Amino acid sequence: MTALGETEGVELRKLGSGVVIVLAGVGLGLAAVLLTARHGVTGWPFVLTFGLLIAIGEMVQFKVDRSRNRAPIATSAALGYAMLRGPSVHPAPDVAQIIAVVSVATMVGVGPRALAGLRWDVVVSCRRVLSVACAAAVFAALIPTEMTWNNSWRHALPIVLAMLLGVLTAGVVDALVGAGQATERYNKPFPASLRDELVVMGQIGMAMGIGGVLLASSTALLGLWAAPLVIVPLLLTQLAFRRYASAQRTYRTTVRSMARSTEIAGFSSPGQNARTASLAVAIGNDLGLAPARMVALEYAALLSGVGQLALADPSPGGASLLRSREERQQAAEIGASIIERSGALDHVAEIVRHSNDAYRHGRANNLDIPLESGIVNVALAYEQLVGEGTGQSPDKAMESIGLGIGAEYDPVVVESLRRVVARGFRF
Known part of the structure; x- marks a missing residue:
């Protein structure tokens, strides 16, 4: 599921x-x-x-x-x-x-x-x-x-x-x-x-x-x-x-299989992609995204770590934030290229391609970059702070993410995350 x-x-x-x-x-x-x-x-x-x-x-x-x-x-x-x-x-x-x-x-x-x-x-x-x-x-x-x-x-x-x-x-x-x-x-x-x-x-x-x-x-x-x-x-x-509807179910099955590959290979912790997608969907709902964009957002969040398979070694506990900016952007580009080869998920590939862009050097200056990329970026960061790897409290995680507002993270998305967490969101 x-x-x-x-x-x-x-x-x-x-x-x-x-x-x-x-x-x-x-x-x-x-x-x-x-x-x-x-x-x-x-x-x-x-x-x-x-x-x-x-x-x-x-x-x-x-x-x-x-x-x-x-x-x-x-x-x-x-x-x-x-x-x-x-x-x-x-x-x-x-x-x-x-x-x-x-x-x-x-x-x-x-x-x-x-x-x-x-x-x-x-x-x-x-x-x-x-x-x-x-x-x-x-x-x-x-x-x-x-x-x-x-x-x-x-x-x-x-x-x-x-x-x-x-x-x-x-x-x-x-x-x-x-x-x-x-x-x-x-x-x-x-x-x-x-x-x-x-x-x-x-x-x-x-x-x-x-x-x-x-x-x-x-x-x-x-x-x-x-x-x-x-x-x-x-x-x-x-x-x-x-x-x-049958065709859509086939796409979802394919996406789920691709997402599990990073967990099997040890590049993400068990359930990490699903947790990231769950939070990304909650943020997308809060921001009022249309159904087609919500589907693409969920798929992008599930597949956001696929590009890490091309890296030499897994991140400890699947914590991709521990890698350098260059490694994360390289993994995002590789992941987008893999997704593009499906021939049916081009918008998803574009979201993944920019999912590790710093807001200050990305969407802040280029509105062609999808808002969904910023959502995946924030959702992944929050999951890695409160998930199984680190286990910080939601308040502590929000404080850490708040330090990156306007530089690393999209202010609109972070504010949406605050509302989602305040309503009691839990993985």
């Missing part, structure tokens, strides 16, 4: 505000089920068809990255059901029934995953219920139940615009909730967390939203037989994302 993966494994066990989200989602779903049971269910064929699609989508959900599970088919089906208006839909479901169907179908879908021991994030499922509920409420407020599709633009255009607004509402609500969670979980600035959520929403959320609109409009106009046809493109999109 990578340093980032270890950090996430601990954090994901702490629901925090997720408890509020789960309670809100479960409470809303339960209230909707009771209201629907009291007033009766309308349009059973649509309930069964869309409920089945939602359940199947939940069963085949997948991870978009190392922390986010997504179920595009379930989300599109839920949005589609929330926006049904048309000549074949009589009467249209009300908001309570929409929420009830989505909630029950979600639980039916995750049941087999839970029994099979597959990963399922209850918070993400409750977030979906809440966001679809908001979309349904917005759409119902704009489009009365008696307004349906016909051959006139007088009805078609408002319905389409209301659908798009409903989809946008669902996306924004989910992004805001997700950003709040990320801020709490990773101590990342809220604007940066919201940016990351919107990026993910743009990557796959657009397909889910458009799928929901197409599903609602085609079913309303043509009947239930149109629903499976609209789901096929979403299924292909899901398969494409799965292949992408």
Whole structure:
């Protein structure tokens, strides 16, 4: 498991505000089920068809990255059901029934995953219920139940615009909730967390939203037989994302193997690279780096010692700071050259190349040098001061690093390190 993966494994066990989200989602779903049971269910064929699609989508959900599970088919089906208006839909479901169907179908879908021991994030499922509920409420407020599709633009255009607004509402609500969670979980600035959520929403959320609109409009106009046809493109999109995620896992496996080589050869202490990466990721989160930069930062921290393999003898206990400046920069250049040969980690190589540059002679005069290089430099120094080799106290290590502010270390990164340590970071 990578340093980032270890950090996430601990954090994901702490629901925090997720408890509020789960309670809100479960409470809303339960209230909707009771209201629907009291007033009766309308349009059973649509309930069964869309409920089945939602359940199947939940069963085949997948991870978009190392922390986010997504179920595009379930989300599109839920949005589609929330926006049904048309000549074949009589009467249209009300908001309570929409929420009830989505909630029950979600639980039916995750049941087999839970029994099979597959990963399922209850918070993400409750977030979906809440966001679809908001979309349904917005759409119902704009489009009365008696307004349906016909051959006139007088009805078609408002319905389409209301659908798009409903989809946008669902996306924004989910992004805001997700950003709040990320801020709490990773101590990342809220604007940066919201940016990351919107990026993910743009990557796959657009397909889910458009799928929901197409599903609602085609079913309303043509009947239930149109629903499976609209789901096929979403299924292909899901398969494409799965292949992408598989490629990313392959890269991570390669990086982990390369990082362990320095430990096996005795050029770094056991776990040193993982500890450095863990701290670098914490600093990167604090500074609000984008997801792509965070991945490159983690990889660079893991591989920061690869170039030492070309040196004659290992540093005692893996303490590379005991070497001369020339030796460390030579090792960084060699490490960057090795990484470049992979053909897919060029940005990581550039970070490693400058990871031993003194700030005064490096980034202070050349902003083309990645900020991530300064993060790796500070993270490595702190690890070597408080890690297994030296074992200084965090306060003593911060005092030592503070002496190099502006000369050896980037002041922005050191200040971020202070915040991370003050929040109780431990290797």
